[in-house]
Amino acid sequence: MKTRILTFLFCGITTLIFAQKTNFSIKYSEQLAVFVFIQNLSENYPENVFKTEFQKSKYNVEEFKEAISEFDKLSMEYSYKFEEFPDGSKKPMQSIDFLKKNLIETENLNDFKIRSIGIVTNKTLNDLTKIIALFTPVYNELIYNPNKEKFEKQIVEITKYSTENNIENYFETGIIFYNSSWDTSIPFNIAFYPLPNSKGFTAQSFYNNFISGIQTDLQGYKDLFSVMLHETFHIIYYEQSLEVKTEIDKNFKENKSKYSNYAYLLLNEVIATSLGNGYVFENIDGKIDTRDWYSQKYINLMAKEIYPLINEYISQKKPIDKDFIDRYITIYEVNFPNWINELDNLMPYRYVISENENDFNVIKKQYRYRSRTEYETEITKSTIEKMQKTSLTKLIIVSKNNKEKLNLIKKEFKELNNWKFNSDNEFNYKILLEDKSQLIIINQKKSTTQTLIKKLETETK
Structure with missing residues (x-):
């Protein structure tokens, strides 16, 4: 009897904790x-x-x-x-x-x-x-x-x-949508x-x-609170379980669209913006915010495009799922098909290999907004293999031993099997890899890195 009473009390306390x-x-x-x-x-x-x-x-x-x-x-x-x-x-x-x-x-x-x-x-x-x-x-x-x-x-x-304004209710809305969790004792x-x-x-x-x-x-x-909830939604996103994260990753990678990778790279910021600067603001203010929701063009426009989809899921108390991800990718593909080639969209998520460390400063100055970045100072088999493990935009700048380095790059990327190049000439080369990330190769001889990147921007517009 004592055991049953203790069990009942414990269950009651647990229920109370999770109801809070x-x-x-x-x-x-x-x-x-x-x-x-x-x-x-x-x-x-x-x-x-x-x-x-x-x-x-x-x-x-x-x-x-x-x-x-x-x-x-x-x-x-x-x-x-x-x-x-x-x-x-x-x-x-x-x-x-x-x-x-x-x-x-x-x-x-x-x-x-x-x-x-x-x-x-x-x-x-x-x-x-x-x-x-x-x-x-x-x-x-x-x-x-x-x-x-x-x-x-x-x-x-x-x-x-x-x-x-019951701020905790928006937090709970985020928990449901993200299929995440939070210990209310914290x-x-x-x-x-x-x-x-x-x-x-x-x-x-x-x-x-x-x-x-x-x-x-x-x-x-109202602006302060919408931004505060925006930042809070990032925390909820990061608190998703390994199972949820793995399922989301799988759904993006199995989607057949060539746009799925770059849509995925935008996901965290886009959803937080759509929820915080869209949903929260509208509910606090009584009307939707007609200004920009985010200072970066790609996040701002995508967050606004998916807002009806976000509203649909919130109203039905549905968590993010495969259908949401597929529809999200379709919105990206239909509305913004050119983004996959625009450097301002590709470079915030970058993995750069260059044997000239000053190149990193040039790139940071040119593309100030960055979400995820990696830098390597050696062009070797191991650094290329490390680069290949990510779905980031891959930029390799070759400025020394050009023929040898270009041949190594060609050997390591199967998508370059039929690639022909002249190592004596300066050039930019871009190709969409099997993982749906862009590989960009810059062969540098006399021009500055800044000049070659400007030229690349012109070629990709």
């Missing part, structure tokens, strides 16, 4: 805010409101400039992939995101340090906490205190707005910090966190 909705905790994290402040003071960051305020202050002296330089040297960025998942379907673990998560979830730097041991070296952790402690009064004097009244009022208003932490003299807000999500710098004169919160 995810708790969205909205807060200000001083520790995170100071960390972001220091990041923005780096020489590696472009001009920004934090840097402007610091540079004209009394703190712009050697002591603090040296601390900023030391911060830049800290080794905080490590990652590991979830190897069992289909390539690109799950975001790698990023150590710097874990550090930010712990800054949000702890109340003081000592707790942060204890929580974060093992993520980076102890010396790095000690140096980081000392620098944050040094800059905390600087940040408060220059940024937080002058904006405190406005910002704290915003936090109250945002919290109220979240409650009134809260979703939303950390804001003030962004004075700014024309817009920032947005980033990771694990169970969303962080955003908000302009202190922000009027209305």
Whole structure:
């Protein structure tokens, strides 16, 4: 009898836990805010409101400039992939995101340090906490205190707005659509910090966190919340089970359309945009947003085209399935057949091999928007084989030992069996591979890489 009662109680508690909705905790994290402040003071960051305020202050002296330089040297960025998942379907673990998560979830730097041991070296952790402690009064004097009244009022208003608009319901909608899951005992932490003299807000999500710098004169919160849910949907996407991820990957790869690979590469951002900037915005505002939903052309247009399909699935509480994927690919193929050749669409998802490292900087400058990138500095059998394991756009720039390297490339790609080339001449060559990714070969002799890429762009239009 005791066993039965305990079993019943346990089942009841389990049912109650899973019936609960995810708790969205909205807060200000001083520790995170100071960390972001220091990041923005780096020489590696472009001009920004934090840097402007610091540079004209009394703190712009050697002591603090040296601390900023030391911060830049800290080794905080490590990652590991979830190897069992289909390539690109799950975001790698990023150590710097874990550090930010712990800054949000702890109340003081000592707790942060204890929580974060093992993520980076102890010396790095000690140096980081000392620098944050040094800059905390600087940040408060220059940024937080002058904006405190406005910002704290915003936090109250945002919290109220979240409650009134039932933000957790959109989270649940995402869970159903993505066929994903979330343990409701884990809260979703939303950390804001003030962004004075700014024309817009920032947005980033990771694990169970969303962080955003908000302009202190922000009027209305519908844009903020649609973007916040957009970022949250990325997290739900990454939390899909291995089984769901594998099934989605299989459905894309078995689809016969030559457009399926590049439609797949857009999927994560397109769905988050259609859900967040389309569905959430329309439900909050009462009418659809007629502006661009995303700053990148291809994501914006595709997100708008699939919106009726998204609405259909949400209204029927259906999860993403093979039929959705097939219809999604058809929408891509019918409406945007030229995208498969446009470099602005191909290059955000790129794997580049070049023996001249400066080529990578040229490509980064030419194609600033990037989602997934890999770079190799040697043209060898092993680097080509590594490249072939991904479905990214494959760009190989040959500038040394041209004949030998071109013959190696031809040998490694079966699609090049009948390819004829003259290694003494400069040329661009592009072919759609069996995995439906584009292979681009640039044979460089005298022209600059920038010139050859510009020529390639002209040829592919």
